Amino acid sequence: MTAPxxxxxxxxxxxxxxxxxxxxxxxxxxxxxxxxxxxxxxxVVAGRHAARVADAAGRLGWADTETDWRRVVERDDVDLVDICTPGDTHAEIAIAALEAGKHVLCEKPLANTVAEAEAMAEAAERAAARGVFAMVGYSYRRVPAVALARRLVAQGRVGSVRHVRVQYLQDWLTDPATPMSWRLRREQAGSGALGDIGAHAVDLAQFVTGERLTGVSALTETFVGERPLPGGGTDRVTVDDAVAFLGRLDGGALATFEATRFAAGRRNAIRLEVNGSAGSLAFDFEDMNVLQFFDGTEPPETAGFRRVLVTDPAHPYTGAWWPPGHGLGYDHTFVHQVADLVSALAAGEQPAPSFADGLAIQRVLDAVERSAGHRSIWTEIPA
Structure with missing residues (x-):
């Protein structure tokens, strides 16, 4: 019930x-x-098929349904449009919603191309001048341990950042018999592992360090070129299955990234490590309530990585949940995203990450693809 x-x-x-x-x-x-x-x-929730969207509304708690997203944008009883569709639809829906005076939350990556992301960022900038705001959903930055890592870097606890390593490993495509889906078609998904999970890796690196990537050298690979269709026959896979690239941050640090959907046994493994002049941080999503912290200023007799259980009320987000020691899960990152978004909107402030931030990541993804297309040639990223 709505609080009065x-x-x-x-x-x-x-x-x-x-x-x-x-x-x-x-x-x-x-x-x-x-x-x-x-x-x-x-x-209201929208989907293309009336029966499916009605079922979803009942299960997920939505009051009404539509079968055309344009009706959602037009409705007077909608203040914010939440976009959870494939990437090829993001730009059209988001721009229409912003022009209609609706706030927007859009799933990542922001778009399928830099041109689309630029148009979305420009629409968001125009809307912000009218007090209408847009945010892109990079939820992993709201894992409490990741948010704590960002805080410690900002406080100077690791000193000057020298190395960043990020892996995002999945295995759901290792079987060649796994059927074709929209995520394997460039016209819908934009890219494969690069945009689907590599985008998260880029966001984590830039969020935790507070720095941006200035250039990359990349390789991509498609291991299975055709996939079976549900009704019979096969279709060609037109995106990457895996990507690996080097990068440099604007503070001078070296960065390495790997994203794949072919790492057998790795369901959803995200690993981040930051090495600085005064210490290091390490995070593993498979142990998501823990941050490993090395304080290089301690004497050698006691120095070593410290296991920090990130469940204390002093840690980011955790004070709203359970007593210390009671861990959180994947779903909590989306709750934190809503909490941050609603608080920013109520204050009339730009929520983060903005569409401009999403555009910056899109430019990294574009540079990775261009580099890989030229056999890993070093490719600068526009500021």
Whole structure:
């Protein structure tokens, strides 16, 4: 029930599959654990098929349904449009929503091309001048351990950043019999492992260090060129299965990245390590409530990586949840995303990451593909 003293934030969501379910849970849950200045209301969800979207609305808690996203944008009872659709639709929906005066939350990566991302960022900049804001959903930066890593780097606890290493490893495509899906078609997904999970790796590196990538040298590979179609026959895979690249941050640090959907046995392994002049940090999503911290200023007798259980009220986000020692999970990152977004909107402030931030990551992805297309030649990233 809406708190009587809080304004409502009426949400219309487009798309209701994996990400739609995660976002729905977050919209329902955030006001129950965080003292939000606005009360989210799940007004309407849109999908192409009436029966499927009606079923999703019932399961996920939405009050109404539409089968055309344009109707969501047009509705007077929608304040924010939440975009959980494939990348080829992001630009059209987001720009229309912003021009209609709706706030926007858009799943990552921001778009399929730099040109689309530029158009979205420009629309967001125009909208922000009218008090209408847009955010791109890089949820892993809201893992409490990752947010703590960012805090420690900003405090100078690791000194000057020298090395960054990020891996994002999955295995759901290792079997050549895995059927074709939209994520394997360039016209819908934009890229494969690069945009799907490599984008998260780029965001984590830039978020934790507070620095941006200035250039890359990359390789991509497609291991299985054709996939079976559900109704019979096969179709050609037109995206990458794996990517590896080197990079340099604007502070001078060296960075290495790997993203693959062919790492057998790795369901959703994200690993981040930052080495600095005064210490190091290491994070592994398979142990997501822990941050490893090495304080290089300690005497050799006691120096070593320290296992920090990131569940204390002093840590980012965790004070809203359970007693210390009771860990959080994947779904909590989306709840934190909603909490941050709603708080920023209520304050009339730009939520982070902005569409401009999403565009910056899109330029990195584009540079990676251009480098890989020229056999790993060093490729500068526009500022």
């Amino acid at each position: 003293d809080r304004p409502r934030l009426r949400v219309g969501m487009v798309g209701h599959a994996f990400m739609g379910a995660a976002h729905s849970h977050a919209w329902r849950t955030a006001p129950r654990f965080f003292d939000l200045p606005m009360e989210p209301e799940l007004a």
